[in-house]
Amino acid sequence: MQKFILVGYGNLASSMMQGFSTHQMFSHCSFLIYGRDFERSKAFASKYPNAQAIPSLEDHLSQDSTLILCIKPKGIQSFQIHQSFFLLYSVMAGVDIATLQKHFPQAQNFARSMPNIGASIQKSSTSLFCLGSLEAQTLAKKLTQAFGSATLLASEELIDASIATNGSSPAFLSLVAEALIESGVREGIPLSQSRELVYATFEGFAQLLLTHSPQEIKALVTSPAGTTAEGLAYLENKGFKGILQEASHQSVLKAKGKI
Ligand SMILES: NC(=O)c1ccc[n+]([C@@H]2O[C@H](COP(=O)([O-])OP(=O)(O)OC[C@H]3O[C@@H](n4cnc5c(N)ncnc54)[C@H](OP(=O)(O)O)[C@@H]3O)[C@@H](O)[C@H]2O)c1
Incomplete structure (x- = not known):
């Protein structure tokens, strides 16, 4: 029987634990919660029916354990664990597997994921490498x-490469939504109605993307x-697509520590 230990009790840990406690795949599994403040671990665990706080990590790690690291990247420095366990699953941005191996040399398998803001409603678009x-x-x-959904990538490098496509893209799309709402107001539509129209457009667009490519949707709308x-x-004349592509590239360069 697999054992799960979640390290951290912050925003993303909450979103993930919400999923682990309600999704049929895991709602029958128990999750142990570990953090550097035991009182906060207990308060966090008390919110979920299948979670329980533990004061130390080493006493609970074994061959069939999965350790889910959901802490700030600098937090990795406080771990030096020499016990063997099944899987180390990390969401820490910018911490590569080589670094994880230094702190958990006996972990048998490693996974890195890059969730996005959708995790807060169990709709994260997440890139994953194992x-x-x-x-x-x-x-x-x-x-x-x-x-949410998992997109398994072929190499670890592609996790950093995915920062714009799923990590930052909700912010980029927010800018588009904001501009469209303001455009409606500029043309005379009251703010609340312009918002309503744009939100419904995004909702319908998301549904259409399940069956149509962006190119097809564009062709359907353009007479x-x-x-x-x-x-x-x-x-096109103003270079909108190119600007968005360059913005995405800048995000990736930042994720890779190149700017
Ligand atoms: N939020 C997202 O949508 C998102 C998306 C992709 C990736 N991530 C990654 O997810 C991780 C957590 O993000 P978050 O948004 O949940 O942050 P958060 O809400 O600030 O929570 C941070 C967690 O890390 C712990 N922590 C911080 N410094 C630590 C240290 N030195 N040693 C041990 N624990 C430490 C905190 O515990 P204390 O309060 O006790 O310090 C807390 O449990 C980050 O590595 C981030 O890169 C987040």
């Missing part, structure tokens, strides 16, 4: 799916010499 057995990879994917064609031509 170094280890197929069994570990399957478990890492299931853990990730408890709080020859029509209003959308005029707007798209303006955006």
